[in-house]
Amino acid sequence: MVLSEEVSRFVRAAGPDHTDVQTRMADFARDHDFPNIGPESGAVLRLLARLTDADTVFEFGSGFGYSASWFLRGGADRVVLTEFDADELDQGRRFMADAGLADRCVFEQGDAMETVERYDGPFDVVLIDHQKERYADAFRAVREKLAPGGVVAADNVMRGPIDFDALLASLDGDAGALDAGTDQTRGIAAYLDAVRDDDLFETAVLPVGSGLAVSTNTA
Numbered sequence: 001m002v003l004s005e006e007v008s009r010f011v012r013a014a015g016p017d018h019t020d021v022q023t024r025m026a027d028f029a030r031d032h033d034f035p036n037i038g039p040e041s042g043a044v045l046r047l048l049a050r051l052t053d054a055d056t057v058f059e060f061g062s063g064f065g066y067s068a069s070w071f072l073r074g075g076a077d078r079v080v081l082t083e084f085d086a087d088e089l090d091q092g093r094r095f096m097a098d099a100g101l102a103d104r105c106v107f108e109q110g111d112a113m114e115t116v117e118r119y120d121g122p123f124d125v126v127l128i129d130h131q132k133e134r135y136a137d138a139f140r141a142v143r144e145k146l147a148p149g150g151v152v153a154a155d156n157v158m159r160g161p162i163d164f165d166a167l168l169a170s171l172d173g174d175a176g177a178l179d180a181g182t183d184q185t186r187g188i189a190a191y192l193d194a195v196r197d198d199d200l201f202e203t204a205v206l207p208v209g210s211g212l213a214v215s216t217n218t219a
């Protein structure tokens with residue numbers, strides 16, 4: 001375990017409570033074994049929307065809208081939700097309608113990598129939370145579409161469908177550490193390389209939830 005359960009409990013207890021609809025979303029996720037971003041990272045998404053005074057947030061991989069609900073709580077005027085799975089997106093529509101937030105959501109069914117091509121930006125915040133092996137491509141797709149001071153957050157950089165120990169060894173300089181690993185772990189490594197090597201961006205990794213890499217556009 002990357003973060004001790006006690007520390008996670010502390011962060012959750014000291015952080016914001018769920019709204020009623022978020023409680024239902026969390027219950028739905030638990031019942032369907034669905035990996036949403038969780039309340040620890042959700043609180044950070046809310047903060048990012050608030051700090052950037054976000055007009056538009058774009059998400060790669062929205063599920064049924066749990067992460068989007070945190071951006072909306074942070075005052076985002078509009079969140080673009082993208083999702084392969086039509087049933088998940090329909091469930092998201094229902095939750096957002098119940099929360100009175102549907103008019104601030106744009107629901108886009110299909111491949112997020114294609115959807116993003118139809119948007120010019122500017123995006124104030126982008127969440128990358130879809131296929132791990134496509135994270136670096138997602139960053140490249142939005143890099144020029146970010147508002148000055150805009151933020152890209154990527155989930156699962158420390159936990160989830162990835163090998164934490166291999167990733168750590170690679171970051172520590174073991175060149176072969178990822179050779180036997182999965183495409184997902186290599187995808188996260190490639191993503192971290194892409195944002196850390198980019199002179200226009202400053203990146204901090206926050207060990208909340210499954211690990212969030214937060215990169216700000218310094219333009």
Ligand SMILES: C[S@@+](CC[C@H](N)C(=O)[O-])C[C@H]1O[C@@H](n2cnc3c(N)ncnc32)[C@H](O)[C@@H]1O
Nearest residue numbers: 036037061062063066067083084111112130131
């Ligand atoms: C980890 S879940 C997203 C959870 C969501 N961000 C939240 O915290 O509530 C990943 C979702 O991305 C979707 N997905 C994966 N690849 C995608 C793609 N290329 N385009 C659109 N959706 C994708 C999956 O169907 C899945 O629902």
